Amino acid sequence: xxxxxxxxxxxxxxxxxxxxxxxxxxxxxxxxxxxxxxxxxxxxxxxxxxxxxxxxxxxxxxxxxxxxxxxxxxxxxxxxxxxxxxxxxxxxxxxxxxxxxxxxxxxxxxxxxxxxxxxxxxxxxxxxxxxxxxxxxxxxxxxxxxxxxxxxxxxxxxxxxxxxxxxxxxxxxxxxxxxxxxxxxxxxxxxx
Amino acid sequence: xxxxxxxxxxxxxxxxxxxxxxxxxxxxxxxxxxxxxxxxxxxxxxxxxxxxxxxxxxxxxxxxxxxxxxxxxxxxxxxxxxxxxxxxxxxxxxxxxxxxxxxxxxxxxxxxxxxxxxxxxxxxxxxxxxxxxxxxxxxxxxxxxxxxxxxxxxxxxxxxxxxxxxxxxxxxxxxxxxxxxxxxxxxxxxxx
DNA sequence: TAGCGTTGTCCACAAGCGTTGGCCTACAGG
DNA sequence: CCTGTAGGCCAACGCTTGTGGACAACGCTA
Numbered sequence: 001x002x003x004x005x006x007x008x009x010x011x012x013x014x015x016x017x018x019x020x021x022x023x024x025x026x027x028x029x030x031x032x033x034x035x036x037x038x039x040x041x042x043x044x045x046x047x048x049x050x051x052x053x054x055x056x057x058x059x060x061x062x063x064x065x066x067x068x069x070x071x072x073x074x075x076x077x078x079x080x081x082x083x084x085x086x087x088x089x090x091x092x093x094x095x096x097x098x099x100x101x102x103x104x105x106x107x108x109x110x111x112x113x114x115x116x117x118x119x120x121x122x123x124x125x126x127x128x129x130x131x132x133x134x135x136x137x138x139x140x141x142x143x144x145x146x147x148x149x150x151x152x153x154x155x156x157x158x159x160x161x162x163x164x165x166x167x168x169x170x171x172x173x174x175x176x177x178x179x180x181x182x183x184x185x186x187x188x189x190x191x192x
Numbered sequence: 193x194x195x196x197x198x199x200x201x202x203x204x205x206x207x208x209x210x211x212x213x214x215x216x217x218x219x220x221x222x223x224x225x226x227x228x229x230x231x232x233x234x235x236x237x238x239x240x241x242x243x244x245x246x247x248x249x250x251x252x253x254x255x256x257x258x259x260x261x262x263x264x265x266x267x268x269x270x271x272x273x274x275x276x277x278x279x280x281x282x283x284x285x286x287x288x289x290x291x292x293x294x295x296x297x298x299x300x301x302x303x304x305x306x307x308x309x310x311x312x313x314x315x316x317x318x319x320x321x322x323x324x325x326x327x328x329x330x331x332x333x334x335x336x337x338x339x340x341x342x343x344x345x346x347x348x349x350x351x352x353x354x355x356x357x358x359x360x361x362x363x364x365x366x367x368x369x370x371x372x373x374x375x376x377x378x379x380x381x382x383x384x
Numbered sequence: 385t386a387g388c389g390t391t392g393t394c395c396a397c398a399a400g401c402g403t404t405g406g407c408c409t410a411c412a413g414g
Numbered sequence: 415c416c417t418g419t420a421g422g423c424c425a426a427c428g429c430t431t432g433t434g435g436a437c438a439a440c441g442c443t444a
Contacts, residue, residue, distance in 0.1 A: 011420075012420080012422090033223075038400085046423090052402080052404080053421085057402075058403095108352075109297070109298055109302065109348070110302050141356070145349060145357035146369055151345070153346065154341045157341045157344060160300075161311060166338075169337070177338055177377065180376075191369060192364075192368060228432085230431075241392085241394090244434075
């Protein structure tokens with residue numbers, strides 16, 4: 001899907017990445033609708049029409065800006081008992097270090113296409129891990145969804161809504177509180 | 193703040209409520225930006241300028257449309273050991289039965305004012321309960337935030353992003369899975 | 385019946401949006 | 415050196431948005 005051949009490095013690569021960076025920032029801060037191409041171009045110190053030339057249209061730009069890899073560890077390498085802690089820690093680092101995830105979440109909340117993309121990412125990247133770790137593979141989707149609900153819920157309150165107490169929590173505290181939850185969602189017996 | 197004197201029932205009350213209903217639907221479905229005054233007016237079968245007359249501007253309309261009361265039970269009436277289950281059950285019913293909460297969540301994700309309003313609602317309505325139920329009142333904000341993260345996370349994945357496995361879960365299953373989590377966040381000893 | 389405030393419609397405005405095409409500049413390959 | 419082509423800017427388009435003002439129908443009261 002990705003033409004990542006590094007040959008013919010174009011002279012405009014600097015501009016392209018400047019656009020992408022500005023786009024990520026704006027999408028993260030404002031969501032899809034409020035993040036205007038004009039504003040992004042202004043941030044990147046170029047003309048709005050360049051965005052169109054390089055990314056076709058606004059949707060194309062968004063798609064390019066949030067092509068994200070959760071970089072989840074190999075499912076096979078995750079121990080069954082520490083999956084919860086590993087996941088929470090990993091998500092927290094990912095979320096702290098780049099704003100793309102916030103952008104994706106903000107857009108997913110307003111935009112149908114964004115929601116689908118988010119769905120895809122979690123299905124493709126979290127589900128395999130759940131399938132590997134949880135007792136009955138048939139329950140994997142539900143368990144992965146529960147885990148997502150807690151992980152995304154934290155991201156929502158901390159990075160998007162910015163509830164002061166959620167922002168104030170230290171990463172260590174968050175892991176201490178959330179890891180058992182996620183662990184339970186993934187591996188505990190069904191509570192029915 | 194609210195002039196809720198029921199006297200002088202105006203002849204335009206039907207219109208006013210029609211506008212509010214249409215506004216709630218649109219805001220829930222589209223979020224703040226995509227929900228245009230014109231579309232809302234069209235839904236309500238009136239002229240856009242009526243919206244302006246009755247609610248001043250778009251923000252005023254939104255404020256009127258999402259004046260929401262979580263209808264949380266009296267904190268004094270909640271038993272300490274069943275607070276988790278009570279909360280999850282209550283939130284689930286509230287969310288299933290009216291779309292205003294979805295609207296609020298969608299808007300909170302894109303709009304600064306929406307985020308603040310959401311913050312206010314949870315601070316005013318969930319915090320007192322947490323203060324009453326959790327062991328050390330000083331930890332109440334953090335514990336309430338953790339509980340919100342799980343509750344809002346579920347709402348996000350189920351009603352906004354519509355992850356299929358999250359949608360497929362029955363209310364009973366959700367309560368069974370989430371109640372212990374929320375209960376722990378509220379009352380379990382600090383895991384540090 | 386005359387007068388008046390309320391309700392509602394029509395129309396227009398200014399601003400901002402995504403998007404397009406043309407034009408100039410400067411570099412790369414021969 | 416000369417020329418083709420890619421990079422970049424400018425101005426403009428068609429459209430939608432929030433908003434406000436002018437004006438017609440209605441119902442009440444005197």
